[in-house]
């Protein structure tokens with residue numbers, strides 16, 4: 649089952665919806681461009697027992 653978490657872009661502050669695919673593992677990190685300002689963010693996802701934790705940081 650996919651989950652989506654809303655986090656703020658570290659560049660422009662716009663809320664960004666990150667869709668989590670658990671099939672990719674319990675700890676994921678990838679680069680995704682912000683849909684609003686188009687700057688690259690490193691998306692870090694950790695799937696814990698109490699749900700996914702998502703953080704964005706500038707690349």
Ligand SMILES: [Zn+2]
Nearest residue numbers: 657660682685
């Ligand atoms: Zn942005």
